[in-house]
Amino acid sequence: MTVTDSSLSFPPRLHLARLPTPLQALDRLSEALGGPRIWIKRDDLTGSLLSGNKVRKLEFVVAQALAEGCNHLLTCGGEQSNHCRATAVVAAQLGLKATLLLRRDGRGEVDGNLLIDHLAGAAIELYESSRFRRELPSLLQQRAEKIAKQGDKPFIIPTGASDEIGVWGYLAACEELRADFQQHRIAPDTIVLATGSGGTQAGLTLGAQLYQLPSQVLGMAVCDSERWFVNKVTRDLESWRHRYQGGDDLPPLNILVNDNYIGPGYAKATQPVFDTIRTLASLEGIFLDPVYTGKAFYGLMEEIKKGHFAGQSDVVFIHTGGIFGIFPQREQIIS
Ligand SMILES: *Cc1c(COP(=O)(O)O)cnc(C)c1O
Numbered sequence: 001m002t003v004t005d006s007s008l009s010f011p012p013r014l015h016l017a018r019l020p021t022p023l024q025a026l027d028r029l030s031e032a033l034g035g036p037r038i039w040i041k042r043d044d045l046t047g048s049l050l051s052g053n054k055v056r057k058l059e060f061v062v063a064q065a066l067a068e069g070c071n072h073l074l075t076c077g078g079e080q081s082n083h084c085r086a087t088a089v090v091a092a093q094l095g096l097k098a099t100l101l102l103r104r105d106g107r108g109e110v111d112g113n114l115l116i117d118h119l120a121g122a123a124i125e126l127y128e129s130s131r132f133r134r135e136l137p138s139l140l141q142q143r144a145e146k147i148a149k150q151g152d153k154p155f156i157i158p159t160g161a162s163d164e165i166g167v168w169g170y171l172a173a174c175e176e177l178r179a180d181f182q183q184h185r186i187a188p189d190t191i192v193l194a195t196g197s198g199g200t201q202a203g204l205t206l207g208a209q210l211y212q213l214p215s216q217v218l219g220m221a222v223c224d225s226e227r228w229f230v231n232k233v234t235r236d237l238e239s240w241r242h243r244y245q246g247g248d249d250l251p252p253l254n255i256l257v258n259d260n261y262i263g264p265g266y267a268k269a270t271q272p273v274f275d276t277i278r279t280l281a282s283l284e285g286i287f288l289d290p291v292y293t294g295k296a297f298y299g300l301m302e303e304i305k306k307g308h309f310a311g312q313s314d315v316v317f318i319h320t321g322g323i324f325g326i327f328p329q330r331e332q333i334i335s
Contacts, residue, residue: 004272005116007059008246009017009209010168010172011060011063011064011165011168011244012058012063012064012066012067013060013062013168014058014059014062014063014066014094014276015059015065016047016050016055016058016090016093017046017047017055017056017059017247018045018046018047018048019046019176020176020179020180021041021042021043021046021176021183022038022041022042022044022045022247023040023041023042023177023180023183023316024039024040024042025037025038025039025040025046025184026038026039026040026280026284026286027154028283028284029129029279029283029284031235031281032283033159033301033304034306034311035304035305035310035312035315036189036304036309036312036313036314036315036317037314038183038300038315038317039092039186039188039314039315039316039317039321040286040316040317040318041177041180041317041318041319042285042319043056043173043315043319043320043321044287044293044320044321044323046318046321048087048186049085049086049116049120050086050088050184050322051169051323052082052086052321052322053082053200053318053319053320053321054082054087054160054321054322055082055086055090055276056159056169056170056172056173056203057160057162057165057166057167057168057169057170057199057200057203058086058087058090058157058161058166058169059168059169059318060165060168060169061157061161061163061165061167062090062094063094063103064144064155064283064323065096065155065157066094067287068098068153068155069153069291070096070153070154070155071096071097071152071153072096072097072098072099072147072152072153072154072168072266073087073090073091073096073097073098073155073157074089074098074099074101074140074143074144074147074155074156074157075099075100075101075156075157075158076100076101076102076103076105076140076158076159077097077100077102077103077159077160078105078141078266078267079103079104079105079106079114079115079126079292080087080105080106080112080113080114080250080267080321080325080328081100081102082113082292082321082324082325083111083115083159083161083197084100084102084117084122085114085117085120085123085159085324087100087122087157087161087176088100088117088120088121088122088296089116089120089258090118091120091122092120092125094111097123097152098120098121098122099122099124099125099143099147099154100117100122100123100124100125101125101127101132101136101139101140101143102114102124102125102126102127103126103127103129103132103133104126104128104129104132105129105266105267106267106328107328108126111140111327111328112325112326112327112328113211113324113325114264114328114329115324116324120130124219125220125251127139130169135323140156144156145193152205158197160196160197161199162194162197162198162199162202162232162236162238163199163236164236164239164240164242164243165177165243166199166203166236166245167199167202167203168198168203169199169200169201169203169238170200170201170202170204170207171203171206172203172207172208172209173204173205173206173207174203174204174208174210174213175207175209175211177191177213177316178211178212178213179257181213181214182238182266182272186310186313186314187204187214187215187313187314188214188215188312188313188314188315188316189214189215189216189309189312189313189314190215190216190218190219190309190315190316191204191208191213191215191216191218191315191316191317191318192216192218192261192269192296192314192315192316192317193218193220193294193296193317193318193320194219194220194222194233194292194293194295194318194320195219195220195221195222195229195257195296196222196223196266196292197232198229198232198233198236199236200318200320201217201219201229201233201255201257202236202237202240202286203332204217204230204235204318205217205237205253205254205255205332206240206247206250206253209247209250209251209253210247210250214247215316216254216256217256218251218256218258219233219255219256219257219258220258220261220295220296220299221257221258221262221267222262222266222292222295222296222302223260223262223265224259224262224292225259226257226258226259229255229257229259230255233255234255237253248327256294258299260299261295261298261302262295262298263301265293266291267291267325269290269291269329269332270295270333273295274290274296274333274335275289276288276296276297276298276301276324277289277290277294277333278333281295284299286319287323287326288322289318289321289322289324289325289326290325290326290329290332290333291322291325292320292321292322292325293320293321294317295324296317299316300315320329
């Protein structure tokens with residue numbers, strides 16, 4: 001099946017992101033590294049407060065919430081979650097309410113994304129990380145019941161908006177990438193991204209097939225193992241097939257994950273990642289973050305140095321955003 005088949009019909013969608021985002025070549029960096037030409041898909045420019053990858057998924061997820069008559073978005077993530085921040089801002093823009101259940105990963109400072117969550121008027125509950133990990137499904141359920149008792153209609157959005165509805169966000173982005181590749185006359189061998197809850201990778205992996213991109217999709221894990229991601233992406237894609245009855249005649253999809261650059265753990269980076277952030281900022285004027293894109297980009301540069309991209313002429317890195325994540329980690333960045 002390809003998208004010319006009438007069997008692929010898109011579900012309801014809101015237009016929240018500034019699209020299409022630019023695709024640009026990092027010529028100075030590519031020359032310094034001496035490997036393939038590195039291109040960057042600027043999904044850090046999907047908006048200012050909505051910047052990053054989550055808004056592409058929320059276009060479909062929040063459309064579904066509205067279709068079901070819901071007026072209160074309930075979601076969850078780390079205390080500096082980009083997804084929760086984007087959800088809070090979308091809710092404010094649409095006149096909806098938002099409640100965020102946040103996992104305490106750091107000091108819980110009102111900074112970066114958390115500051116924006118507060119300004120956007122979201123109701124925020126911070127949980128100790130062990131309790132959050134143990135009880136998340138029941139915490140969400142209880143909170144949804146409470147919201148309903150207060151007379152609102154809640155819609156639960158899973159971590160990262162990574163579910164079968166969210167898959168559409170990056171499936172649709174592949175139509176954009178196809179046009180980008182035509183415009184620049186390139187056939188990139190690999191599309192690289194930071195993978196965290198798997199939804200972006202699921203959409204890109206499926207979309208690359210449906211839109212017949214020449215590229216394989218490689219997720220650089222920022223938490224969890226290769227096996228965890230292969231399972232998660234597989235499950236999201238199975239749920240997508242089941243719900244939307246699509247893609248039955250696709251060949252088995254290749255889910256590629258590199259989990260060698262996680263470092264000490266989620267939202268914890270080592271000095272080379274901070275150095276990578278500084279290098280790209282000063283060399284190209286592009287800002288990565290320490291939680292997702294900095295780690296993934298560092299991994300890409302290391303893999304290029306090791307010769308793992310030998311023979312490839314063009315590689316595309318999806319800049320999934322995350323700019324507000326630099327502020328709570330300012331001390332490591334300038335040390
Ligand atoms: C959430 C996020 C990712 C990972 O996307 P998933 O779909 O959750 O895997 C990557 N980069 C940034 C900046 C993010 O906020």
